[in-house]
Amino acid sequence: xxxxxxxxxxxxxxxxxxxxxxxxxxxxxxxxxxxxxxxxxxxxxxxxxxxxxxxxxxxxxxxxxxxxxxxxxxxxxxxxxxxxxxxxxxxxxxxxxxxxxxxxxxxxxxxxxxxxxxxxxxxxxxxxxxxxxxxxxxxxxxxxxxxxxxxxxxxxxxxxxxxxxxxxxxxxxxxxxxxxxxxxxxxxxxxxxxxxxxxxxxxxxxxxxxxxxxxxxxxxxxxxxxxxxxxxxxxxxxxxxxxxxxxxxxxxxxxxxxxxxxxxxxxxxxxxxxxxxxxxxxxxxxxxxxxxxxxxxxxxxxxxxxxxxxxxxxxxxxxxxxxxxxxxxxxxxxxxxxxxxxxxxxxxxxxxxxxxxxxxxxxxxxxxxxxxxxxxxxxxxxxxxxxxxxxxxxxxxxxxxxxxxxxxxxxxxxxxxxxxxxxxxxxxxxxxxxxxxxxxxxxxxxxxxxxxxx
Amino acid sequence: xxxxxxxxxxxxxxxxxxxxxxxxxxxxxxxxxxxxxxxxxxxxxxxxxxxxxxxxxxxxxxxxxxxxxxxxxxxxxxxxxxxxxxxxxxxxxxxxxxxxxxxxxxxxxxxxxxxxxxxxxxxxxxxxxxxxxxxxxxxxxxxxxxxxxxxxxxxxxxxxxxxxxxxxxxxxxxxxxxxxxxxxxxxxxxxxxxxxxxxxxxxxxxxxxxxxxxxxxxxxxxxxxxxxxxxxxxxxxxxxxxxxxxxxxxxxxxxxxxxxxxxxxxxxxxxxxxxxxxxxxxxxxxxxxxxxxxxxxxxxxxxxxxxxxxxxxxxxxxxxxxxxxxxxxxxxxxxxxxxxxxxxxxxxxxxxxxxxxxxxxxxxxxxxxxxxxxxxxxxxxxxxxxxxxxxxxxxxxxxxxxxxxxxxxxxxxxxxxxxxxxxxxxxxxxxxxxxxxxxxxxxxxxxxx
Numbered sequence: 001x002x003x004x005x006x007x008x009x010x011x012x013x014x015x016x017x018x019x020x021x022x023x024x025x026x027x028x029x030x031x032x033x034x035x036x037x038x039x040x041x042x043x044x045x046x047x048x049x050x051x052x053x054x055x056x057x058x059x060x061x062x063x064x065x066x067x068x069x070x071x072x073x074x075x076x077x078x079x080x081x082x083x084x085x086x087x088x089x090x091x092x093x094x095x096x097x098x099x100x101x102x103x104x105x106x107x108x109x110x111x112x113x114x115x116x117x118x119x120x121x122x123x124x125x126x127x128x129x130x131x132x133x134x135x136x137x138x139x140x141x142x143x144x145x146x147x148x149x150x151x152x153x154x155x156x157x158x159x160x161x162x163x164x165x166x167x168x169x170x171x172x173x174x175x176x177x178x179x180x181x182x183x184x185x186x187x188x189x190x191x192x193x194x195x196x197x198x199x200x201x202x203x204x205x206x207x208x209x210x211x212x213x214x215x216x217x218x219x220x221x222x223x224x225x226x227x228x229x230x231x232x233x234x235x236x237x238x239x240x241x242x243x244x245x246x247x248x249x250x251x252x253x254x255x256x257x258x259x260x261x262x263x264x265x266x267x268x269x270x271x272x273x274x275x276x277x278x279x280x281x282x283x284x285x286x287x288x289x290x291x292x293x294x295x296x297x298x299x300x301x302x303x304x305x306x307x308x309x310x311x312x313x314x315x316x317x318x319x320x321x322x323x324x325x326x327x328x329x330x331x332x333x334x335x336x337x338x339x340x341x342x343x344x345x346x347x348x349x350x351x352x353x354x355x356x357x358x359x360x361x362x363x364x365x366x367x368x369x370x371x372x373x374x375x376x377x378x379x380x381x382x383x384x385x386x387x388x389x390x391x392x393x394x395x396x397x398x399x400x401x402x403x404x405x406x407x408x409x410x411x412x413x414x415x416x417x418x419x420x421x422x423x424x425x426x427x428x429x430x431x432x433x434x435x436x437x438x439x440x441x442x443x444x445x446x447x448x449x450x451x452x453x454x
Numbered sequence: 455x456x457x458x459x460x461x462x463x464x465x466x467x468x469x470x471x472x473x474x475x476x477x478x479x480x481x482x483x484x485x486x487x488x489x490x491x492x493x494x495x496x497x498x499x500x501x502x503x504x505x506x507x508x509x510x511x512x513x514x515x516x517x518x519x520x521x522x523x524x525x526x527x528x529x530x531x532x533x534x535x536x537x538x539x540x541x542x543x544x545x546x547x548x549x550x551x552x553x554x555x556x557x558x559x560x561x562x563x564x565x566x567x568x569x570x571x572x573x574x575x576x577x578x579x580x581x582x583x584x585x586x587x588x589x590x591x592x593x594x595x596x597x598x599x600x601x602x603x604x605x606x607x608x609x610x611x612x613x614x615x616x617x618x619x620x621x622x623x624x625x626x627x628x629x630x631x632x633x634x635x636x637x638x639x640x641x642x643x644x645x646x647x648x649x650x651x652x653x654x655x656x657x658x659x660x661x662x663x664x665x666x667x668x669x670x671x672x673x674x675x676x677x678x679x680x681x682x683x684x685x686x687x688x689x690x691x692x693x694x695x696x697x698x699x700x701x702x703x704x705x706x707x708x709x710x711x712x713x714x715x716x717x718x719x720x721x722x723x724x725x726x727x728x729x730x731x732x733x734x735x736x737x738x739x740x741x742x743x744x745x746x747x748x749x750x751x752x753x754x755x756x757x758x759x760x761x762x763x764x765x766x767x768x769x770x771x772x773x774x775x776x777x778x779x780x781x782x783x784x785x786x787x788x789x790x791x792x793x794x795x796x797x798x799x800x801x802x803x804x805x806x807x808x809x810x811x812x813x814x815x816x817x818x819x820x821x822x823x824x825x826x827x828x829x830x831x832x833x834x835x836x837x838x839x840x841x842x843x844x845x846x847x848x849x850x851x852x853x854x855x856x857x858x859x860x861x862x863x864x865x866x867x868x869x870x871x872x873x874x875x876x877x878x879x880x881x882x883x884x885x886x887x888x889x890x891x892x893x894x895x896x897x898x899x900x901x902x903x
Contacts, residue, residue, distance in 0.1 A: 003511075039512075260513050262672065264466060268546030269589070273625040276849040335625050347669035354621070365847040367840065368622035 003257050003267065004043055004136035006129075007071040007143045010160055011113075011153030013178050014146035015073055015080045016239060020247040021145075022069055022090050028251060028380055032259075037062050040258040040377075044070055045093075046135055055095075057135065069093040070136070072128045074160060076117050076152045077105040097131055100124045106151030110193040111422035113155020125160055129167060140257065141172040141267050143250065144205075149180035149190035154197035158204075165204040172268055175205045176250065181214035182401050189415050191405040192428075198399070199431040202438055207271050207281045209249075210395065216242040219287070248379065249285060252387045255341055255375045262346045265339060265373025273371040274335045274391045280441055284390045332361035333390040334445055335369035342384030346374055360390075363445070393446035396439045403435055458491050458574040459687075459699050460567060461505035464584040464598060465591030466514045467616055469507055471652075471676045472583035475687075476503050477521040478680035480528045483688055485812050491689050491698055493528060494573060501528040504570055508536045508563045508598060510545055510555075510590050534570065536563040538594060545589030549630040550857035552593020557601075560594070564602045571606075578700030579610050580647075581687065584634075586615040587627030592634040599641050610703040611647035612714075613638045614683070619653040619833040626850045628840035629864060635837070636867035639712050639874065648707035648714050648826070651833050652679050664721050682716040685822035690778045690808035697808060705806055706774045706826045710877050713830040714775075717746045717823040722816065735779070735787045738821045743795035746770070746823055771881040772796050772827040774803040781819035784809035796825075799881050828878045838871050 009018035029041050037047040039060050048055035050066040058065055073094060075081050078101045085091050085099070100121055106113040133139050142164055146153030164173055180190035201208050220241045256265040275281045340349050353372055362369045379385050409415065410428065463472030476492065480501060483489035493501035507530065509515040515537065520529035538559025545552040571577045582599070584591030599611065615638065617631050635649070642648050657678040661670040689698040706714050719742035720733055747769055779787035789807050798804050814820040844850065845868060851861050
């Protein structure tokens with residue numbers, strides 16, 4: 001009995017990330033496979049006999065026939081998804097029924113994605129989800145990957161998230177959301193889309209990991225600066241590098257549920273331990289080692305410890321937080337989880353966690369809030385890796401910046417007519433109030449004020 | 455009719471710990487009469503543990519095997535691994551989720567245990583292992599025990615619960631622990647059994663100080679528990695009559711005081727030291743009482759003296775206990791040392807002494823003590839303080855409410871835990887005057903000739 005997960009990729013960004021993710025997974029499975037379709041592969045793949053129509057499902061333990069990914073690809077235009085399906089390795093992973101595309105695109109307009117394409121594609125999305133869930137023995141969680149700055153990802157993604165909440169309220173919905181960076185704007189209506197999508201993320205999602213392009217680029221630059229080798233398939237075209245990082249993050253997150261280890265960390269345990277209050281579920285992720293650079297000259301213990309500290313350092317974060325400039329919210333966390341993969345001894349993990357604990361400044365009501373997980377199987381390209389997830393009030397800074405950018409546009413009602421043609425302007429009011437509420441809650445949580453929970 | 459005891463291991467921690475304890479029991483019980491309490495004969499002559507493994511995911515339960523020590527193999531019964539679905543997802547460190555899981559899985563587990571019980575003549579005790587701070591061992595374990603105890607009210611349970619007593623690694627661990635302790639102590643009271651709280655910190659301390667292992671692995675921590683428990687669980691004789699765990703529990707646990715703590719002596723730094731053991735009974739009993747009489751054991755190395763400026767550690771009050779001496783000359787074990795060193799409040803059931811001619815594998819003379827003493831207070835207080843700190847802010851409560859355990863249920867469980875702490879505090883009627891503390895440092899009178 002395996003825990004299966006279903007991945008839902010929405011929009012251009014989501015599908016590009018998904019492409020790197022499935023590549024990573026296929027390579028990982030290839031390096032781990034011991035001669036058959038085992039339980040770990042079954043978590044994210046299906047094994048089918050494609051000679052028949054419809055294909056016959058094969059159980060865990062059978063020989064590998066054709067693999068199909070447990071994924072739904074959704075987009076409002078065909079280009080990106082077609083490119084995935086034409087890929088030499090990935091093309092076979094996705095069946096017709098898993099792909100939902102339309103023509104026209106959402107035009108960087110959240111309202112178009114949510115209110116126009118949402119209802120239009122709803123039946124097809126429902127059918128695809130139902131089929132994916134029925135193919136699972138015991139589905140554990142949904143992963144949604146999309147960017148919130150555009151139109152399809154944010155709008156249609158919000159609609160799909162809401163649909164999942166209504167169809168399967170008991171299954172965990174985990175989001176990886178790519179937020180528009182603060183220092184440059186590539187989409188003018190980005191703040192509108194992001195704030196609107198954030199309201200849906202707060203309400204309908206169980207856990208969100210926000211990511212930012214500028215932080216990811218920094219991370220990637222550090223990787224390159226340290227002499228990182230090329231990506232496995234030799235292609236490094238712009239976004240591919242940072243999508244690779246996100247793919248590693250997702251693979252690391254799901255590794256605990258797929259592979260065995262000394263301290264099993266099942267997927268739902270992340271939510272239970274890291275989300276103390278329902279609306280405060282935004283996690284900051286940071287990663288180490290900067291993968292794909294093997295520094296095998298350091299001795300093992302020291303290396304592990306270093307990996308650990310690197311992982312939890314501010315500089316390794318995948319979302320920029322303005323922790324250094326603010327007085328109140330520092331590097332503290334409401335709850336933290338550390339997840340190690342590879343040849344890490346449990347005693348070393350415990351010891352390193354205890355070294356980390358003082359800097360986290362866990363609140364007085366959550367002194368045990370450091371969760372540890374250990375998985376035996378190392379990631380591709382490194383002998384061990386550590387992922388650190390923190391529920392940190394510093395994320396309120398990011399939301400504050402987003403709120404300011406939103407207000408700059410909203411006060412002069414710029415670009416608003418594109419949205420009000422489709423949805424009511426009260427949606428904007430609700431969304432910004434909701435965001436302000438979340439910022440307030442996080443700030444109060446940081447100051448340990450009583451009754452800050454909602 | 456010889457009695458036997460069935461073991462139930464729930465969750466990852468429970469499975470691993472239980473396997474370790476059963477392995478030690480197999481090694482210690484060299485005589486078949488002793489082994490029959492926990493094992494039965496298999497088809498090819500190997501011992502089959504009277505044990506059932508329960509979990510919500512197949513990884514750990516599938517991996518753990520029996521053991522082999524000194525040529526005596528033991529295995530788990532073929533049909534004794536139960537996988538509960540728990541609502542098709544793991545328990546996510548959530549007591550409420552484990553507790554409210556599908557009744558079908560829990561009933562299946564109870565069926566398997568019943569079938570295991572039918573293979574023995576008479577079952578007088580149930581030994582269960584689980585972690586209290588996780589989700590499966592705690593929540594699903596409580597669901598299992600309430601289902602099982604409805605059908606078997608006469609079997610005395612000993613619930614061995616592993617808890618963190620200092621730093622835990624599960625954020626909601628204290629909620630899970632409070633709910634578990636509340637539920638299991640009610641269950642134990644109804645059926646005349648008890649709870650044994652095992653603390654990871656204590657085990658770690660013992661590893662560092664006694665066994666000289668700096669960074670113990672989980673296996674080594676479990677080994678320490680196994681060392682403390684094994685000798686306490688095996689059968690013994692009182693005045694010629696064979697007694698087992700059922701009798702132990704009936705004596706040690708009374709009224710509202712349901713917690714027992716295991717002690718063992720001698721503990722060797724390395725197994726090889728046993729060959730040079732010259733300890734006689736006074737030495738062994740002395741080592742035991744030295745540990746058992748203190749509330750919070752500051753286990754020091756053999757050559758280390760307590761610092762002079764620290765006040766002497768508080769003394770524990772033992773309301774009931776069972777002492778077992780194992781060795782060829784066990785009848786010569788000194789009971790007077792216990793009377794001298796262990797504090798017993800007036801009117802309490804006190805200590806009973808049992809012997810066994812079968813010596814332990816590691817030592818020619820060894821002594822074991824299962825005490826219902828106030829030494830559980832540090833763990834209980836720790837759990838209570840963590841839980842109330844979190845509950846005050848209602849942190850994480852929404853996870854529990856989703857599965858039917860409200861904040862009020864948590865409050866009630868916390869209140870009952872506080873009542874238990876008050877009960878144990880009440881064992882020591884008056885605060886210790888300084889004169890008595892001085893007296894404990896003086897030399898004991900020489901033994902009578």
